[in-house]
Amino acid sequence: MNDHDVTAVYRYIDENMELYLGWLMEAVRQPSVSMYNAGMGEMASICARFLEDKLGLKAEMIETGGSPYIYAHLDEGAKDTLAFYNHYDVMPAEPLEEWESPPFEPVVRDGRLWGRGVADNKGSMFSRICAVHACKQVYGKLPVNLKFFYDGEEEIGSPHLDDFVRANGGLLKCDGFFWEGGSRDLERGRPHITLGVKGICKIELSCRTAGRDLHSANAAIVANPFWRLVWALASMKNEKEEILIDGYTDDIVPLSDKERKIIHDMSFDEQASLKSYGIGSFLNGERGNSLKERLVNSPTININGFRGPSNDAETKTVLPGAASVFLDLRLAAGQTPERALKKIREHLDAKGFKDIEVKLKSSYEPFRTSCESTLMRAAAESAREIYGMEPNIILNDWGSSGVCSVCGRLDIPCIMIGVMNEDSREHAPNENIYLEDYNCAMKMIASIITKLPDM
Structure with a gap:
């Protein structure tokens, strides 16, 4: 001693x-x-x-x-x-x-x-x-x-x-x-x-539907890359926030009884957080221990923002030739950026979005x-x-x-x-x-x- x-x-x-x-x-x-x-x-x-x-x-x-x-x-x-x-x-x-x-x-x-x-x-x-x-x-x-x-x-x-x-x-x-x-x-x-x-995988999904930006009058006959991205994103999650990508969550390590107890004993002030975030309720009305488990051990697919040809979208009538969306994927214990990226690529291909490019920006396990x-x-x-x-x-x-x-x-x-x-x-x-x-x-x-x- x-x-x-x-x-x-x-x-x-x-x-x-x-x-x-x-x-x-x-x-x-x-x-x-x-x-x-x-x-x-x-x-x-x-x-x-x-x-x-x-x-x-x-x-x-x-x-x-x-x-x-x-x-x-x-x-x-x-x-x-x-x-x-x-x-x-x-x-x-x-x-x-x-x-x-x-x-x-x-x-x-x-x-x-x-x-x-x-x-x-x-x-x-x-x-x-x-x-x-x-x-x-x-x-x-x-x-x-x-x-x-x-x-x-x-x-x-x-x-x-x-x-x-x-x-x-x-x-x-x-x-x-x-x-x-x-x-x-x-x-x-x-x-x-x-x-x-948690881990993180920051990615860019990009789509090109024309060789250049066009007048929006051509939207009747030329595909809009933003719509392609919107439909691709909608195929990944449903309105209940459930991830629809086959096999995406298979590698998550199940919580042990002791780990689950640590999560349940963890302080998380729901009312203070609701007030701080300026919201009336959490996703799907989650509360209590199930809310804590989601925070600690559930993966997320979050949209950070979109990028297109114009910063004047309110007044400019344009059909973009290309567009991108930036996502961050928070990964639970057992998941890896490489496998998450692979599953997203396979999902997009299977759903008819082979034209959408997936680019890794950065990641942590x-x-x-x-x-x-x-x-x-x-x-x-x-x-x-x-x-x-x-x-x-x-x-x-x-x-x-x-x-x-x-x-x-x-x-x-x-x-x-x-x-x-x-x-x-x-x-x-x-x-x-x-x-x-x-x-x-x-x-x-x-x-x-x-x-x-x-x-």
Whole structure:
């Protein structure tokens, strides 16, 4: 049993909150929008500098063709090794007019820190840097080894992540990963511990029915590509939201009794969600445990939008020569992007839509860590200690990320915890985190680092 006193680390964190808040604010002031390749090199340098100057590590910038991956290793000669994945890129800040304060000028207001990237994902990144810094100051030598792995392209689908892991997977071997970040109930305050994600397959369906755009008077004798797409889409789902593609759901892994209980015990505030979404009811009137199961373990086929020849469709009478529709397919545990794509192609061919092209834009596989992993148990025990309540265990998030590229391929347990709340507004104007959640996230990491070797 190690003799580290984690309460001394908690005190150190509390005494240095102003310092640690300043570190995060420095990072938020640096724009790092991967979609525009704006400020990425500067932000990578800031991340490397903090790892080197504050934690005494050697940070490597590893090039793969896009923004560099950043890697650092703290070797304490310990039995267990934990790793942190975070991303240093952020979403664009537009629409700027909807921000109450400039997005890259972080400000503290009403107990929260506001600015682009504070929640997604710089807040979680720096909570971990600060937690390790505090542990080093108090303990000197940590009871675990640590690895830091930072991605600069997460918000554009991490297009080089698979290549990085194939070439450098050995660097990432560890006993458990903290992936990206996590959240907390806004009303009840329960911290979330998330064990995985759904997969995603982003595709474009495109159709050409004429060599060029035509006058709409020709619609009597020439096919409209939008109608072809509408009919194709209608063949995939019915009005009850049931997927009609043969074999599409066959690979979904059935829930175990324990997994189903975790889903049923999961907090999900239906009334708050209905109000937030501006809707009167959920699909098909779903409620209670069946609603939760749909969120966690049901695939979706979602229409993102259409593309045609004109932005002036209200007044321009045109028969498009070509059109596209963009879909995202959320995949449940057991499904793969490759098989989902294959089933859609086979379905379109069988239904008479061989003329519709299917193009893969990007994809992530689903991933789920065992609900009995040592890392999960350490996190749950730490959450009870830090927050004074039972954590909200989420079998897998209904969003997606590249976690399977690392933890699935290398067979590493993974959890997601962090600084967000249900009103953090990530990817939207007025992104924010509570200062209390930043503080608690540091203490969670410090607690897990301390407890894990004895579990």
